[in-house]
Amino acid sequence: MAETSACDVAIIGGGPSGLAAAMALREAGVAQVVVLEREKQAGGIPRHCGHPPFGLREFGRILSGPRYAARLVETAERAGIDIRRQHTVVALHPGGSLDLATPDGTATLQARRVILATGVRETPRSARFIGGDRPQGVINTGALQAFTYLEKQRPFARPVIIGSELVAFSALLTCRKAGMQPVAMVEANDRVTAWSPYALAPRLFGVPLLLETELIEICGSGQVGRVRLRRDNTEVLLDCDGVILTGRFVPAAELVRSSHLALDVGSGGPVVDQHGRCSDAAYFATGNLLRPVETAGWSWREGRRVGAVVAQDLAGDLPAPDRVLSIERGAHVKLTVPQRLALPRLGTGLGDFIQLRASDKAGGMISISCGDRVIWRGWRNTLPERRILIPLADLALPEGADSIRVSIED
Incomplete structure (x- = not known):
């Protein structure tokens, strides 16, 4: 039989937005705040980002991603927030009832309010319709940074970076720090997706920026050996030993899609009002689950605001x-x-x-x-x-x- 417990507020996701919401709740006097984190460590995506800048607004200094994530977790735990690691929420039920998978088995948690803060994920190769072989060495930015900063491994030496959202430049910095030399950054549009000044970065690092160019095929047996690119109806082969698929973020909304909560087709996240309140008034949402994609600092500030609103709601100060x-x-x-x-x-x-x-x-x-x-x-x-x-x-x-x-x- 599944163990049953209760709390005031359950927060699903231990990234910047979820931890910020937890802190705001504790500061407002909410006693039982539980953060449910499916990974072994809390802190979210910044744990994988070994480069700055993080934390200036939150802590008054510039930090690397791992140090920023650690500070968020330390601050939350000092405030008495219960962070339950390796706790995966498998179902959302009306009124704030959650089904969990934990290291000790299945469990049910009944919360007066639930804050969804599950973040985003990059679109994988399978959803990008890229042709070719299926060799090793095709990864997204998150996997690249996990290899580099958490596992201390170098998955390849001369990758090609696909995309030019802000996260693509994070991948570029990660490659440089780990001693990898990208052979190109490839963007299908006629300008970089990030702000225009970022277009200088690959050139400064000696990486060709190929605009109006698309990846159509990955070639290789065992390991990536080359990619086929197309520009102006002309195809070229580019030698490389890895492919980094960056960006095209989508909300990590699997729980919402399988639940009773209304889902917004445009954002891919839950339907919310200006308070962050979902279609079931026991549920709120914050952070990049609401839209892809914002910075850690933006998500942290939004999490604090939503946490404060949930505290008001528990006190009866958020009228219908x-x-x-x-x-x-x-x-x-x-x-x-x-x-x-x-x-x-x-x-x-x-x-x-x-x-x-x-x-x-x-x-x-x-x-x-x-x-x-x-x-x-x-x-x-x-x-x-x-x-x-x-x-x-x-x-x-x-x-x-x-x-x-x-x-x-x-």
Whole structure:
């Protein structure tokens, strides 16, 4: 028979956002805060990132990823937070009941509130539809950094880096630190996905940056030997001994997809209001589970806000909404967070803004409409994967409206 226990708040995920939420709850006087971490060590993705900068906002100094993660864990445990490692949540049930797999067997945990902070993962090769052989040496950035910083191993010497999101430059730094020399960084678009100045980094390190180029085939028997690239309908072979598939993050939302909670098609995470509250009011969500992808510092700050809101909710200070207004995605909008507004109270939790991402490179004029009426227009940088924030205070929400639509104009 599964062991049954209870707590005030269970937090699923021991990364920056989950640990920050736990700290905010303890500071607000919530007694029983449990963090459920499936790995042997808590701290999240920064544990794998051996390079700075982390921690300036949180601790007032620049730290490497592993040291930053360790500081987060140390701070949480000193505050009396119960971090249960190697505890995997296998099912979410209505009202905050969780099924667990633990080192001692199965268990059930009943929480008054649950905060989902399971983060993101990179898209694997199987979901990228890359042809060719199946040799060793094809990994994502997380695996590269685990090999390098945790296992102290060098999986290859001359890899090719696929992608140019911010994490691709993290992979570049990891390679340099471990003595690996990438033979190229490959990006399918006509510019890097990260901010333009990052395009200087590969050149400074002597790594060719191949724009408007796509990977179509991986070749090798046993170990990667070369890759086939295509640009302007011309194919070329590039010798290498490894392939690092970076970015294309998706929320780690498997628990949400298999549960009763509403899932947002645009973000891939749970549907939430501006407080981070899910479709079941016992559940809240924070961090990169809500949208791919933000920095550790952003996730930490968001976690603290959501933790504070959950403490208010437990104290009876977060009233049920009078009405709920849905936020719909219009032209060129990939996702919005939140996906609904609980009225009349705005702000708190996820912040005093609507966050969105563009689905493609469109014009920079954003409009928010309610029916035929435009209630807000403004210019923003709308390149893909840019953080776009629309202040809630600027929206003149009509009385009685049940939805608004966010669009990016051509």
